[in-house]
Amino acid sequence: MSEIPQGGLPGGADTPPSYRVLLFDRDGKVQSSVPIPVHDDELAKAVAQRMSNGLSAELWDGLRYIEQFDGTD
Template sequence: MSDIRKSGLPEDDQHPVRTYRVVALDDDGRVNASTTLPAIDDEAAKRFARRMAKGFAVELWDGLRFIEHYDSRETASYGCG
């Protein structure tokens, strides 16, 4: 867990850091890449995943639980904020 703490994410007994997975999809909907994403809750993970979806679609997962799909066209208007 020391690597997660170094990333600047707050962690304590009330707000443990969870590990999500972001899956990048190609134009045909096939998995192109996948990476883990530490975040304190679903909302924080959604914000990070949306920022990662620049130019391609991504899906956010918590284990086997699907959370959200971000289409590359939808995320173009989000910018970095």
């Protein structure tokens, strides 16, 4: 099985990350998709966790799913 390079799309290891946070409303519908200008997973997770603030959120890098936050973290 081939790995999807960081950045979520084919193009090589030098492809910069493209992080975004999806925030969901109480009904589970996407409320917003917010790009975040960071360069590594750990910082992206910290930002996404802070952004969740009572809402469910998902962190993505291009097409690569990273983590879900339930808003109580």
